[in-house]
Amino acid sequence: MNTMTLTGTAATAIALTLALSACGSGSDDKGSSSTATNDARGPITFATGKDLTGTIQMLVGKWNTAHPNEKVRIIELPEDGDQTRQQLVQNAQIKSNAYDVIRLDAVWTAEFAARRWVLPLDESKLDPSTFVPAALETGKYRGKLYAAPWLTGTGILYYRTDLLKAAGVKSPPTTWTELTDACAKVKKTPEGKGVDCFAGQYDKYEGLTVNFSEAVQSAGGQVFDASGKPQVTTPQAKAGLQFLVDGFKQGTIPSKGVTLKEEEGRRAFQDGKLVFHRNWAYVYAMASAKDGSSKVNGKFDVVPLPGKDGPGSGTLGGNNLSVSAFSKHQATARDFITYIVSLETQREYGKEQSFPLSRTALYDDPAMVKLYPYLPVLKKSLQAAKPRPVAVKYSEVSAAIQDNVTAAITGKKTVDQASTDLQTALSGLTD
Amino acid sequence: MSHTSTGHAPAGSPPAASPGGPTPTGRGRSGKGRSGRGRSRRADGQGRLAAALLSPTLAVLGVVIAFPIAVAVWDSLHTTSEELDADGLVVEGTRFSGVRNYADLFRGETGDRFLNALWNTSFFTVTTVVLETILGLGMALLMHRAFRGRALFRASVLVPWAIPTAISALLWRWIFSADGVANAVLGREVLWTADGAAAKYAVILADTWKTAPFVALLVLAGLQIIPQEVYEAARVDGANAWQRFWSITLPMVKPALLVAVMFRMLDSLRMFDVPQVLIGTRKPSVETLSQLAWDEAMNLRFGPAAASAIALFLYIILAAYVFVRLLGADFVPRGGTTPHTPRRTARFGRGTAK
DSSP states (O other): OHHHHHHHHHHHHHHHHHHHHHHHHHHHHHHHHOHHHHBOOSOEEEEESOOTTSHHHHHHHHHHHHOTTSOEEEEEOOSSHHHHHHHHHHHHHTTOOSOSEEEEEGGGHHHHHHTTOBOOOOGGGGOGGGBOHHHHHHTEETTEEOSEEEEEEEOEEEEEHHHHHHTTOOSOOSBHHHHHHHHHHHHHSGGGTTOEEEEOOOSSSHHHHHHHHHHHHHTTOOSBOTTSOBOTTSHHHHHHHHHHHHHHHHTSSOGGGGGOOHHHHHHHHHTTOEEEEEEOTHHHHHHTOOSSSOTTTTSEEEEOOBBSSSBOOOBEEEEEEEEBTTOSBHHHHHHHHHHHHSHHHHHHHHHHOOSOBSBGGGGTOHHHHHHOTTHHHHHHHHHHOBOOOOOTTHHHHHHHHHHHHHHHHTTSSOHHHHHHHHHHHHHHHHO | OHHHHHHHGGGGOOGGGSTTSOOOSGGGGGGSSSOOTTSTTOOHHHHHHHHHHHHHHHHHHIIIIIHHHHHHHHHHTEEEEEEEOTTSOEEEEEEEOTTHHHHGGGSHHHHHHHHHHHHHHHHHHHHHHHHHHHHHHHHHHHHHSOOTTHHHHHHHHHHHHHSOHHHHHHHHHHHHSTTSHHHHHHTSOOOTTSSSHHHHHHHHHHHHHHHHHHHHHHHHHHHHTSOHHHHHHHHHTTOOHHHHIIIIIHHHHHHHHHHHHHHHHHHHHTOOHHHHHHTOTTOTTTOOHHHHHHHHHHTTOHHHHHHHHHHHHHHHHHHHHHHHHHHOOOOSOOSSOOSOOOGGGGGGOTGGGO
16 A cells, blocks of 8 residues: 555656646747747847857957847857757757757758758848858758858868979869879879878768769769759769779778878878878868978968869858747847858958858958968869758768768779669658 | 665555555565564554655656656657658658567668667677676786785776776777877778778777776775685685685675676667767667667657667666576675675685674
């Protein structure tokens, strides 16, 4: 009997707790579904990455002085992309209003928009024609803008000017053949001993999806066509994959390439162990360091990525800003986004930190070019760059690409087999 | 949880309180050590008081243990279907799918992945626990000896255990990178963090380094309660060092050792952070069940994620059960007597062992 009383009491307690929590989520639901009341003004939060230079704090400070009743508080999210996504997804699932303005990676737009976690933005208020066109594209889902382009960037080719000069190569390569030829010449020089030819990022993670897409685009193919259908079995797409596979087979890409992410590759290039290296713009400043951390300062330059028969095409990376669907002060959130992505604010931001920004004008600004000499190359690259596949189930699309490309470059599948398998997997994910 | 309630219930169950039943004989267990004095004096109201006092604990246990398990089981029996409407927005529907998520663990592509993860998990558990037990025992024996610099040695052995697992995995990733220390020492380029057999060794090494000290610590505690007199008696009887180890140290440290092995086994069955940080996600050569469940959940496939998590849960229960049954590990000291003396020590002198 006592046991029964005991369980009875416990059951009551549990039931009570559950009822309470149910109440909690119930009222939350009601709040978020009536959008009219959420379109208000008031203090908001800004969920973004680490503010390494403190510039965002300075920009937010300016906004706060001008808008004392709509103050913005910065919330720093993890540096790692997967962790950031995890945190944002979890918050969205419990319909939390903890974040008002959120920074989305370019490839998450479709997922967040389709799941109604972020709200559409009025494009006309953002002066859309002055954005880098490809960057603007990454913020759209089904023709509607959900995320305002803020940071952007694409892969560029770093190369060793000193090695090419010693080998008698006059101009940096624009095609894959020129690249391998240049390497062969460098290899024959005494300086070129022990230096590997080329590497991007081929570890099994998001970077592999980026590098695969770039190879396919640079061979004239595309991973997904305009209507969203996968096209990885076309001759062009196969040629792209073949380039990577051959690279590993012939040693153009060192076998340790399958363990390289951005940082590992950057270190190899900085230590003088690579002739050519595909990476983002952030490497420029670090490889130019004169404090002895870089062995290649003053001995390298950048060009757009080479392709199969001509200049290649990079994929876009970047971060865009969205209004959370669960925000209670959406009017303020929209205004704040307009402020942050405006040309003037971006110019101010760009002076303090080197991450490339989304307004075209900044790439021609002489003051900016003086600060960041790679901007003209980056501008040219951005004109040829394409966004990564737009898919609601992006992370699964990316996983399928990584699985099959890894199998191909490690020789577990032939190029044909990997392409066919990938086509099947992608078709299943986009229907 | 049921143990907790039955364990406490007899204390408040006077003979008069159970209608239509004699005093339950099975419950005599917890009362074995103590004599029955004072039990019959208990007033009726005390039972209710006990229940009231215990209910917050039970409620907390219910909320943090029973409720999540129930929800996970519920999740594992459902599938979320997603379709896009005309505007490309997701329309979600959750429907009951019975045991389909469980059946998928054993068939098709998802089945291959699950069985591979199950194999990896078991492989890592067996290898790391064996290595850690041997190393841990060795370290404990060394720490137990009196020698110069013992304090320093003890402290340094504990350093790996003090480092958060994710951080130590990062350190090992640094060591195992293509141009890292490991390859420099070996003089050849092994791609440890790529997907292959080498990745398995990397995980085993990192995990052993990290948790052998834990075993050592628990075993050391066990060693310290072995009275010196037993060894002296053994010496007088002419036992050599190996005999002393085999017939005194090992049996007497067995309870502590078994607890350590049990903890390590349960821990490594749910291994996640070492392979995740050191090698990465979705790498078949090291993917464990925890990683699989995590990856599914991150892709919002909560049904399959819950199903594999429940499968892992059952696997751990089974492993613990088999372990307790096979080795007769006894984790709940019976009655009032604290660490009970193993029978085999009797050979060298019952009186001295307390």
